Amino acid sequence: MxxxxxxxxxxxxxxxxxxxxxxxxxxxxMIEIVFTEKAEYFPESVDKKFQEKIFxxxxxxxxxxxxxxxxxxxxxxxxxxxNDGNIFVDTCRNHDWENxxxxxxxxxxxGYNQHMKNQNLLEFVNIDTGERGSKKKLLDIEMxxxxxxxxxxx
Numbered sequence: 001m002x003x004x005x006x007x008x009x010x011x012x013x014x015x016x017x018x019x020x021x022x023x024x025x026x027x028x029x030m031i032e033i034v035f036t037e038k039a040e041y042f043p044e045s046v047d048k049k050f051q052e053k054i055f056x057x058x059x060x061x062x063x064x065x066x067x068x069x070x071x072x073x074x075x076x077x078x079x080x081x082x083n084d085g086n087i088f089v090d091t092c093r094n095h096d097w098e099n100x101x102x103x104x105x106x107x108x109x110x111g112y113n114q115h116m117k118n119q120n121l122l123e124f125v126n127i128d129t130g131e132r133g134s135k136k137k138l139l140d141i142e143m144x145x146x147x148x149x150x151x152x153x154x
Contacts (some may be wrong), residue, residue, distance in 0.1 A: 012074050012075070012092050012093045012094055013074075013075060013090075013091070013092060013093070014089075014090075014091055014092060014093045014097065014106070015088070015089065015090045015091070015106070015107040016088075016089055016097075016103045016104070016105060016106045016107065017086050017087065017088055017089075017103070017104045017105045017107075018087050018089055018101050018102055018103055018104060019087070019102045019104050020087055020101075020102065021063070022063040022064045022081070022087075023063070023064050023065060023066065023067055023079045023080065023081050023087055024058065024061055024062070024063045024064070024065065024067070025063075026079050026087050026089065026101070027058060027061075027067045027069060027079050027127065028055075028058055029100065029101060030069060030072070030077060030079070030089075030091075030095075030097070030101070031054055031055070031058065031069060031127070033095050033096060033097065033100050033101075034069070034071065034072055034073075034095060035051055037095060037096065053128075054127055054128065057127050057128070057130060058127060061125060061127075064081050065124075065125055066078070066079065066080040066081070066122045066123060066124040066125070067079045067080075067124060067125055067127055068124040068125065068126045068127065068135070068138050069091075069127050069128075070126055070127070070128050070129075070138075070142055071128065072091055072092055072094075072095060073092055073094035073095060074092040074094050075090075075091060075092040076091075076138070076139065076142065077089065077090065077091040077092070078090040078091070078124060078135060080122055080124070086104075089101075120134065120135055120136065121134075122134070122135070124138055126138055126141075129141075
């Protein structure tokens with residue numbers, strides 16, 4: 001797992017603003033994209049119970065909560081909304097977001113850096129586990145799980 005800590009022009013990271021009613025709607029669209037792509041490219045690994053759990057968890061959220069999707073390719077996805085109603089997405093380029101989401105604008109380096117400063121002050125909820133915390137806290141939790149999993153395999 002990669003953890004993105006800075007803007008890198010040749011990385012597989014992607015940050016953009018999307019139009020939509022709320023963060024919950026955007027999270028649902030993105031989760032559907034991930035599950036559809038997984039079914040297309042890795043049908044043997046589709047876990048219907050996991051998918052049902054994720055959509056059930058999503059229904060419990062308020063419409064504009066800041067959401068972390070921990071199972072997107074390469075990077076976790078973070079979705080947040082600012083006071084002006086802009087919905088920001090910080091994610092990876094390894095899914096077909098361009099054709100499925102209504103992307104309004106991509107960040108340049110300056111916009112990304114300012115956005116990251118603002119985003120680091122927010123509380124997110126992990127759609128998979130329900131854990132809440134800052135972006136850093138949730139990423140730290142994910143890293144601990146991965147390390148534990150790797151130790152168990154040895």
